[in-house]
Amino acid sequence: MKESVTWKIGGEAGFGIMSAGTMLSKAFSRIGYHVLTTNEYPSLIRGGLNIITTRLSSQYFESLNKEVNIVVALGKPLIELHKDEFSEGAYIVFDPKDYEWKASDFPKPVVLIPVPLTDIVTQFKGPPVMRNTIAIGASVALLGAPLDSFSEVIKDQFKGKKQAIIDGNIAIAKAGYDYIKEKFGKETAMNLTPATKIEPHLILNASEAVGLGAVKAGLKFAAIYPMTPINALITFLADHAEKLGIVYKQPEDEISGINMALGASTMGVRSMVATSGGGFALMVEAVALAGMTETPVVIDIGMRVGPATGMPTWTEQGELQFVIHSGHGEFARAILAPSDAAEAYEMTIEAFNIADQYQIPVFILTDKYMNESQWCAPLSLFKKEAVIDRGKVVKENELPADGSFKRFRLDVADGVSPRSFPGMKNGVYYANAYEHDEVGHVMDSSAGRIAMATKRMKKFDSMKKDVRPPTVYGDKDADLTFVSWGSSRGPVIDAMTILKGKGISSRLVHYTWMYPFPTAETTQLLGNAKRIIGVEQNSMGQLAALIRENTGIEIKEKILKFDGRPFFPEDIAEKVSGV
């Protein structure tokens, strides 16, 4: 029996592999296991090797580990290309019709589990894609769980389809399950120890979490041009548009998308866009427009490997400095970087509030790893009441009848002037891209410009009360301090657990509020630190640069990764203890 098992399935795109990970995750989450699923694939629709990796554990964990305990090969390439990564004693599930693998083909000792996937499909007169259903059935058996957990997920997955289709899928899953019980009943090494999780959990990716957070916050309008890795957000919003009373519009390009969102926001509607680095490059001029017109908007950027088209289906944390500096001219903004799906949900709600409170663009920095991994997050988190703060909005009946309303009034200590919305009687103003006076008329006098620009920049100071200080994990008094942001948190925390096992105590100072930067808190936390290691998924250490810019503290030791693959905790731990 094992506390944690990592399962990997791989095959050609189009084999239904992507949904296999979700179904296995749901099956085990429902019976109390903690799960995390991630995918790897090239930017192709058919062909190319798609891989899903799922870690299942009876205990809570933060990231995928390097171990690979159960391998399900739908076709030859997964084993050919990845056999060096399989752990000693790993179970290798394969169809002998694809290739007759022998134990001697593997660098480490493994247990071969040949399952006649194609023969079973033929016997059930099913389409070849159902091989993965048999394989999951077989995997459930190898993990020591009852088949029911998977059958229930099949029922939900095919809800609304003909009963015969549901029954057929369950029957073929059972065939895989029974085959293992019958032929490999003694192989119990990968049976999971009993589960410990009690409350129901959602299995969702960060794009879906952003979508849920947005609608919870009252999002009504989104204009999003398709781009990896935020496409799941489009699917979520488009599928639920009618039910949730929202409009999702597919624009002709990202420039149009963000301008549409600003148009909708001007009318008083909570609006957002989402994209990746390349699409955001197109949006940049309108970020400045949001700054100048003081129009709230939420921008979700799913970072992926750049520059240019880069490696579109692989992950990176490469856009922090780009987003901080995006847009011509000077204006206030806020940048949040959630660490996982649960935080993506919470911080999206927060992003909408900050955007309205300060009438600024607010960024949510996610990445491919977060957006296309399936996370396990407690249902109770999503059931909590959300605090909604629309900021300063005038009431129509309180607008002065003499037409003296000033949308951009200067006499506001926090730099935020109350908004009216088009259609409100006596609330006329101009949302103006040009520098403007209090009503929005164009203005280029020296004193007027200084007064209006100063008013807008006051928002930076006002926002200080909302800045989230970095979160400290681990041993607060440790000599070793890790510094990370966003989705690098998980692997660092799991690395800290490994190090603790080796007698090395450490702490993590982790950032989710990137900008305006928590300067005082950083100085306090890092000013006297003995050994600091920056861990970031980019090649330049962009957070380290931000820390140095704001505090003067130089992080000399860095663990940086920019190959598109997320960190493994083992690698971080090895680099630290090996130094």
Added chain:
Amino acid sequence: MTVTSSEFTTLHSPTWCPGCGNFGIWLALKEAFARIGVGPSDGLVVYGVGCHGNMYDWMKMYGFVGLHGRTLPVAQGAKLANHTLPIVVVSGDGDGLGEGGNHFLHAAKRNPDLTVMLHDNQLYSLTTGQASPTAKPGFKTKSTPDGVFDAPINPLVLSIASGATFVARAFAGDTPGLIALMVEAINHKGFALLDIMQPCVTFDKEHTYDWYRQRLYKLETEGYVPDNKMKAIEKAMEWGDKIPYGIFYKEQRPTSEDHEPALVSGPLSKQPVGTINLDDVLNEFI
């Protein structure tokens, strides 16, 4: 409630050159709003960047003065957020067809209920007179000293082909005709393009008011009926000694707002925020 054109007056005076075609368009737009009964608080005008875009300063009405070329996305977002409010786009041939060309095509195909007043003078006049996308071959400008070489974009043909449901040409020098066309264009439910011929008195000594007056003729005098796409495109290609104006094409087609189920219960901007029940949706993820 009656609205008069004087309600749109601001304390700012026009900065356009004396005699500029923009004056006629501005006066006609105020009068058109008054005739429809849309007052300063009852609608939104989205302006681009160019001489046309400066109009907001002397037009008391909710305005969004956007970035160069981006009027139509802003207007579409605004319309989807509050589809009960009339929204007019004041754009130019450079703004709307150069920088904003892609937006123009896609707005026309979606058929949002918007009206575009395209100030068309074949020039970028705010930047002192370079050739615009509609500049005709041979036209000498600051950026084309030997005359324009490229084929011109024809906004009428382009919009008809892209799916616009009201396409007309107007003339800044014919105020009564312009007002009538503006009223009809704003009242049309769908994407309406009014391509307004507008002399630039400073940078164009060729296409003067007289030049247009000698050539323009009203489509209806020929008994033209604007209900056929192919005929409309053919007619819209006519340019030379005789230039037709009036309504080239008109049809009724559901708008992009009609297509959104979320708008059935009223404008998005009037819906409550933060009262949503997500229980059903959450269950999909368990």
